[in-house]
Amino acid sequence: DVKVTQSSRYLVKRTGEKVFLECVQDMDHENMFWYRQDPGLGLRLIYFSYDVKMKEKGDIPEGYSVSREKKERFSLILESASTNQTSMYLCASSLTGGQDGYTFGSGTRLTVV
Amino acid sequence: GEDVEQSLFLSVREGDSSVINCTYTDSSSTYLYWYKQEPGAGLQLLTYIFSNMDMKQDQRLTVLLNKKDKHLSLRIADTQTGDSAIYFCAERTGGYNKLIFGAGTRLAVHP
Numbered sequence: 001d002v003k004v005t006q007s008s009r010y011l012v013k014r015t016g017e018k019v020f021l022e023c024v025q026d027m028d029h030e031n032m033f034w035y036r037q038d039p040g041l042g043l044r045l046i047y048f049s050y051d052v053k054m055k056e057k058g059d060i061p062e063g064y065s066v067s068r069e070k071k072e073r074f075s076l077i078l079e080s081a082s083t084n085q086t087s088m089y090l091c092a093s094s095l096t097g098g099q100d101g102y103t104f105g106s107g108t109r110l111t112v113v
Numbered sequence: 114g115e116d117v118e119q120s121l122f123l124s125v126r127e128g129d130s131s132v133i134n135c136t137y138t139d140s141s142s143t144y145l146y147w148y149k150q151e152p153g154a155g156l157q158l159l160t161y162i163f164s165n166m167d168m169k170q171d172q173r174l175t176v177l178l179n180k181k182d183k184h185l186s187l188r189i190a191d192t193q194t195g196d197s198a199i200y201f202c203a204e205r206t207g208g209y210n211k212l213i214f215g216a217g218t219r220l221a222v223h224p
Binding site for chain 2: 004035040041042043048090092094099100101102103104105106107109
């Protein structure tokens with residue numbers, strides 16, 4: 001019954017590495033979102049996408065990029081990982097106009113060493 | 114701009130009621146949401162309320178909305194240890210079903 005799947009639960013990467021975080025949803029949702037969650041800061045929106053090949057910057061896009069080649073998949077890319085990108089990353093999806101809000105994945109805890 | 118605020122911590126005794134409060138700024142918000150996050154997990158939708166409603170009840174959960182004061186609350190009756198989690202308030206604003214989240218309230222339930 002899993003609806004939003006994030007490819008990794010835990011990830012450890014080295015500074016300077018290129019990192020890919022993958023998210024797949026099976027609900028045919030138009031919108032997909034990437035957040036990072038840090039203690040005391042809540043959820044901060046990195047990027048979102050409202051359609052295939054479309055993307056919009058969120059509140060903290062610096063150091064990140066995204067890719068949405070297919071409707072069901074939304075990838076977050078850290079071009080050159082840094083220690084300040086150590087965080088919990090949450091993917092979510094939603095229907096445009098739907099009342100049900102977001103469906104979240106289980107999160108990926110990324111540690112950059 | 115858009116902003117959602119919550120107190121960061123609440124401690125209650127098992128069996129008591131918990132009330133988690135939230136304020137938001139966008140008066141045009143159509144839906145307001147409560148999410149629950151258990152340790153190490155993603156966020157799970159608990160309940161939501163449409164902006165033209167004052168109250169919504171769902172088993173042990175009661176949501177109250179004061180649109181004039183832009184104040185939302187979540188009451189959990191008969192709080193159990195399994196209710197220990199972080200609770201996020203969110204308002205839906207703008208297009209693309211975009212949600213603005215508060216920082217989350219950590220609920221600790223003690224015997």
